[in-house]
Amino acid sequence: MAVSLMDTDLEGQEEIDVDANLCCPHPLSAVLSCVCCPVWCCSTQMFDQNERAAVLVWGKYVGSINQPGIHIVNPCGVSTRKITTARKTLDIREVNVTDKEGNPVYISGNVAYKIVSAKKATVDTAQPEKYASEMAPMALRTVAARCHYNDLRGESTSQMLAEELQKLVTSAGVQVLRFQLTDLKYDKQIASAMLARQQAVAQVDAKRTLVHGAAETASSTVMRLKQLGHSFNGENEQRLIHDLLLKNLDPDYKSQAVVYAQQR
Structure with a gap:
């Protein structure tokens, strides 16, 4: 649908050449065609639906034929150059x-x-x-x-x-x-290098996301334990955060700590 709309807009901007005077395009052509009247017998030209033509009189451009059909063109000193407007x-x-x-x-x-x-x-x-x-x-x-x-x-x-x-x-x-x-x-030559670069960037982003998630999890866990009435001294709190971070980053990690908190 977008392409059709774009085509329609562009076609609406179509440029049309100035229509040419086909019977009397130049005084000399008019005089010669009047003197030699039989030349008008071969003056008709037909243009199809998708055809246009530039009209030259004695080598000079004077206008164009923009409409299809049969046109009477002065044969004296007049020439036409056709184009097709088909896509x-x-x-x-x-x-x-x-x-x-x-x-x-x-x-x-x-x-x-x-x-x-x-x-x-x-x-x-x-x-x-x-x-x-x-x-x-x-x-x-x-x-x-x-x-x-x-x-x-x-x-x-x-x-x-x-x-x-x-x-x-x-x-x-x-x-x-x-x-x-x-x-x-x-x-x-650089496709493989660009692929390796993209993979490296993706790995860095994945690790950064994992670290941020582990930090958020450890922080929220400690805060929740404190809200439930558990208290920690500085060393135990650091060890708890340390083990929680490692546990989130490495599922195979096993904590060596025994007790981290004391109830009030």
Whole structure:
């Protein structure tokens, strides 16, 4: 559902080129077409549902054809460059990037996009599909450099990637609909080292939790015994806490003390 909403929002921002004057785009074209009237017999052009075209008159861009159907185009000095606005996908495989901590990471992704501007795609850019495929890895590297490895798996990453790529390909008439990661992994040379590091951190955290729990248990036990009327001298209280800590940290530990408390 989130992807559909994002696609809808992006499509709502679609850019439309200026409509071209097809019958009289230039005075010279108008004069020549009037002198040679038979040329109008080959002036009709048909455009499908997902097609648009940039219109050039004597080599200069004058507007675009944005609606499907049959159009009458002045044949004198006028040429059209078609594009398709149908959705396309682009696979990006194992791009070597560096995350925020400087760790080398391999990322793969998939981009859904479409071309929306005939002028930008055919006049301002030579090959918009190739341009998008070259800009996508740059967007991956930029976003990866801002995030930690684990953060790259978050839901916000796709939105960040789509926005970053959109900044790069807007000039080519490309609209990014979706940019999702399909694979994320450490470089093989450091994968084992990172795994060992993660395991060591997990062990330290587990031991810290165990020590904190043992300390809380020993403290609450002594306080409860005092509330029940037991009294301790300094040495016995320390020995009791010592044995309780060791008992919680090592289940096989056996206390050597005989008596710790005296009733009032």
